Amino acid sequence: MADPSLEAAASQDLTPSSQPMFRSEPSIHVELTHSHLDVLATMARVKSPKAGAVVLFAGTTRDSFQDLEVKHLAYEAYAPLALNTLLNIARSVKITHALTSIAIIHRLGTVPIGEESILIAVAAPHRQAAWRAGEEALEETKKRAEIWKLEQFVGAEGVWRANRDGCMGEKVEDGNLGGR
Amino acid sequence: MTNPKSPAGQFTLLYFAAASSFTKRTSENFSAPVRAADLFQLLEGKYPGMGDKVLSSCAVTVNLEYIDLDGDDAADGDLMIKAGDEVAIIPPVSSG
Numbered sequence: 001m002a003d004p005s006l007e008a009a010a011s012q013d014l015t016p017s018s019q020p021m022f023r024s025e026p027s028i029h030v031e032l033t034h035s036h037l038d039v040l041a042t043m044a045r046v047k048s049p050k051a052g053a054v055v056l057f058a059g060t061t062r063d064s065f066q067d068l069e070v071k072h073l074a075y076e077a078y079a080p081l082a083l084n085t086l087l088n089i090a091r092s093v094k095i096t097h098a099l100t101s102i103a104i105i106h107r108l109g110t111v112p113i114g115e116e117s118i119l120i121a122v123a124a125p126h127r128q129a130a131w132r133a134g135e136e137a138l139e140e141t142k143k144r145a146e147i148w149k150l151e152q153f154v155g156a157e158g159v160w161r162a163n164r165d166g167c168m169g170e171k172v173e174d175g176n177l178g179g180r
Numbered sequence: 181m182t183n184p185k186s187p188a189g190q191f192t193l194l195y196f197a198a199a200s201s202f203t204k205r206t207s208e209n210f211s212a213p214v215r216a217a218d219l220f221q222l223l224e225g226k227y228p229g230m231g232d233k234v235l236s237s238c239a240v241t242v243n244l245e246y247i248d249l250d251g252d253d254a255a256d257g258d259l260m261i262k263a264g265d266e267v268a269i270i271p272p273v274s275s276g
Contacts, residue, residue, distance in 0.1 A: 059276050075275070078196055078268055081244050082275075106275055118276055138276065147275035148197035160197045162237075162272035 021079050023087045027101040028094060030086035032077055032147075034109045037116040046101035051123035053130040057138055059118040061111050065161075069154040074110045075117060078146040082106075089140045097133035099124045104137060106147055117149075186264050194268040202234045203227055212263040216240070216247055216256055219267070239270040246270075 022031035029045055043056050061073045090102045101123045111117045120137050124130040142163045149161045186192045190209040200206050214222060219240065224231040240247050242265055247256040261267055 076196060077275075078194065078241075078270070081241060081268070081270075084244060142273075142276040144273065145275045146196070146270060146273055148271065149274040149276075150197070160201065160271070161274035163274045163276065164272050 021083065023083050025087075027099070028087065028090045029103040029105075030083060030090055031103075031105045032079055032082060032108055033105065034107070037105055037107055037119045039116070039119060042103050042105055042119045042121045045103045046121045046123040048100050048123060050125060051100040051130075052125055053127040054121065054123045055127075055130040055134040057118075057120040057134050058116045059138075060116055061113050063113045065151055065153075065159075068156065070113065071152045071154045072110055072112050073117065074150045074152065074158075075106070075108045076148050076150070077106070077108055082146040085145050086141065089137060089144065093122070093133050093137045093140070096136070097122075097124060097129040099129065099133050102133070102137065104141060106141075106145065108147075186266075189263050191261050191263060191265040191267055194266065196269065197271040197274075198234050199230075199238060199269040199271055202230050212265065213260045216242065216259040216261055217249055217254070219261065220249075223269075234271065235269070237272055241268045241270060242266070 021033060022029065024030075027046075037058075039056065039058060043054055047054055061070075063070055086104050086106075090104055093099065094102050099122050101121075103119070103121045105119045107115075107117050118138075118141070120134055120141070122130050122133045122137065124133060150158045151161060152158045185207075187209055189211060191212045191214070192207055192209055194207045195203050195205055210222070220231055220235045223235060240249060242259070242261060244266070247259055248254050249256060
């Protein structure tokens with residue numbers, strides 16, 4: 001059975017509302033938000049006359065996992081640590097690929113199916129660097145950012161995913177913890 | 181860095197994802213000091229089964245820095261968690 005308290009828990013981010021959930025420095029922006037992600041605004045953030053290529057990745061919530069129907073997803077984050085990690089990833093990818101700009105934005109709380117959960121925008125003088133940088137930024141984010149996804153299935157309990165093995169994580173139904 | 185949320189003489193432990201499902205909490209205060217290497221044992225005592233089912237795949241941060249508790253000669257085996265520290269259990273992540 002769906003447990004509303006778990007969905008509520010997944011919506012919180014342990015950050016006081018007075019603390020903005022973003023970090024910015026010249027040509028770098030990382031952010032966590034409970035709002036809809038804005039593709040055009042994110043792209044505009046990285047564009048410049050020096051950049052001949054902008055690559056934008058939009059990660060969108062899927063309606064199934066291993067043939068199970070997903071009702072919606074919910075994300076929670078350890079916001080201050082996740083922002084540190086995202087900033088480190090952005091700095092590193094920007095240097096490695098000589099980007100002119102990079103933005104990484106992740107949504108938190110409940111994300112209905114078909115909506116964006118993550119946007120990564122990178123700008124570079126040429127397309128090859130932009131493609132590679134976009135992929136590297138996404139893979140590093142999935143591997144390292146302190147953000148967790150709860151998949152709420154139709155007619156079943158929620159499951160915390162773990163990116164590293166591609167398997168279902170822990171089920172969250174009472175008395176069934178650790179079940180696969 | 182100190183955590184304004186901890187009562188005097190205590191540290192705050194944050195739970196996320198599978199750790200918060202298991203404990204049915206998002207945070208909890210414990211009396212300080214505690215040896216970092218003894219943290220998982222403390223939690224297993226309070227939440228039987230948590231060690232195998234959750235903690236075995238988790239990392240730990242103290243004041244937003246990861247600590248190394250792996251093995252008998254772990255780098256941070258002797259680290260003490262102090263009053264006011266913000267400690268977190270970090271399950272395998274799943275952003276994107």
